[in-house]
Amino acid sequence: MLALLSPGLLPGVAAAVLLYAVGLAIYRRLFHPLARIPGPLLPAITTLYQSYHNCHYYQKIAELHKIYGPVIRITPNEIHLSDPENYDKIYYMGTRFWKSPIFYGAFAIPYSTFSTPSNEVHKHRRGMINPMFSRKMVLDLEEVVQEKAHKLTKRMEAGILDKKPVDLHHGFRSVSVDVITDYAFDRSYNLLDTPDFGKKFFALKCVEQIEEVKERLADGKLNQTRPTIFSELLNPKNNDGLPIPTSWQLKDECYSMLAAAADTTGNALSTACYHTLADREIYARLRDELVAKFPDSNQTLNFVALEKLPYLTGVIKEGLRLSFGVPGRLPRVTPEGGATFNGYFVPEGTIVGMSSWLMHRNEDVFPDPMKFDPARWLDPENSRRLDRYLVAFGKGSRQCVGMPLAYCELYVTLGTFFRRFSDMELEVFETTPEDLELEDFFSSYYVAGKKWFKAVGHK
Structure with missing residues (x-):
């Protein structure tokens, strides 16, 4: 474009661009509706500040809150909150705050329930999926989870016999992926059967598998005694007269489910296991509780019985708390009429968000927050209080x-x-x-070059 301009015009164009940039910066800093919101200069005038910090911006945001308080401006049009009491003002059942279409549109999965900005559209899409994730359905299909859990223990046993460490980081993620693909397609990816736990599983063939489900449904060959997520979504009886989703639309649903399974659940499993093995007292206490409840080490451990064990519950909740689910912010669009947070009014259309990273590390809620401490959940009254601030799965209608x-x-x-x-x-x-340091790619990923969590056994 510049090559088409006369050389004599270039200085004028450069001056105009510079003048525009300076004017925009002055407007954003002094006259923008968010000009009163505390924060440093650079994020108020440019998104380049966010880009510079990239996948560690969530950590920088935490530093800024220590300096500027519970309400800060993190981009020209976005604020971030750290006061835990604000969480339920944004993320609640029937919320009027929409997901930010710019932020979630960047995931390039526009047809997924997860990425849908509109709360009304989300309500319909989620309504079709909800039955497959109900407690009743989970209990009916618990055998799927049991099978994967036993496969992992067999892999660990093989490692002990071979006197080799086992990559539990990918092992636990494989459990989650194998469960959700079995759940979705009745055809597990079987990553637990591969030597490296299928490290390259993100080279997915979701569309092909969805097409296979459609063909099996059309031919009457789909096993109706074993419902799956996508057989239900592709069944005309479940769509209330609306068009059946296309394979490419369901591909988006598939990607979001796989990412959530591998990252959120897989990371929580790894975090809980790592800290338990690293602390012999925690290991011994968990062992004693499990042995007392299940004397036979080879018996199948029932989910309903397991969830009644208080110390195991504490281990799981600490695993969720310190794996953070999504460590970065969950941006929402402020609805009509605006909103007030800690005395600061923000107009409608403002992007506002909070993060599990700050919620789960709040010292007023979780004393000594970076300590893996299952005992903090043992007192029933305190556990109920802490549950309010455990947001690894989010909260409200978008949970x-x-x-x-x-x-x-x-x-x-x-x-x-x-x-x-x-x-x-x-x-x-x-x-x-x-080695457990996290990078924020929306989901938590461990830093490249660090050592994956592995365990070794001794007879």
Whole structure:
């Protein structure tokens, strides 16, 4: 474009661009509707500040809150909150705050229930999926989770016999992926059967599998005694007269479910297991609880029985708390009429968000927040209070639809794993707390170059 301009015009164009940039910066800093919101200069005038910090911006935001208070401006048009009491003002059942279409549109899965900005459209889409993730359905299909949990223990047993460490980081993620693909397609990816736990599983073939489900449904060959997520979504009886989703629309649903399964649940399993193995007192206390309830180490551990164990519950909730689910912010659009947070009014259309990273590390709610402490959940009254601030799955009408299934995976997998290896024969292999540092790619990912969580066993 500049090559088409006369050389004599270039200085004028450059001056105009510079003048515009300066004017825009002055407007955003002094006259913008968010000009009164505390925060440093750069994020108020440009999104480049956010880009510079990239996948560690959630950590920088935490630093800024310590300096500027509970309400800060993190981009020209977005604010971030740290006061836990504000969470229920945004993320609640029937919320009027919409998901930010710009932020969630960047995921390039526009047809997924997860990415839908409109609360009304989301309500319809989620209504079709909800029955597949109900507690009743999870209990009916618990055997799927049990099978994957036992596969993982077999892999750990093989590692002990071979005297080799086992990559539990990918092992636990494989449990979650194998469960959700079995749930969705009645055809598991079987990552637990691969030597490296299927590290390259993101090279997915979702569309092909959805097409296969459609063909099996059309031919009457779909096993109707074993409903799956996509057989239900593709069944005309469940769509209230609306068009049946296309394969490419369901591909978006598939990607979002797989990412949630592998990242949120898989990371929580890894975090809980790592900290339990790293602390012999926690390991022993969990072992004693499991042995007392299930004397036979080879018996199938029932989900309903497991979720009644208080110390295992504490281990699971600490795993969820310190894996954070989504560590970064969950941006929402302020509805008509605006909103007030900690004395600051924000007009409608303003992007506002909070993060599990700050909620779960709030010292007033969770004393010594970075300590993995299952005992903090043992007192029933205190546990109910803490539950309000545990937001690994979000809250409200946009809370993760797969939460009941995730809890079943957490209880069955960890319960089975630690009951089977209750004789203190496992320990962490080389991984340190520093290796558990997270990067925010919306979901939590461990930093490249760090050591994956592995465990080694001794007979």
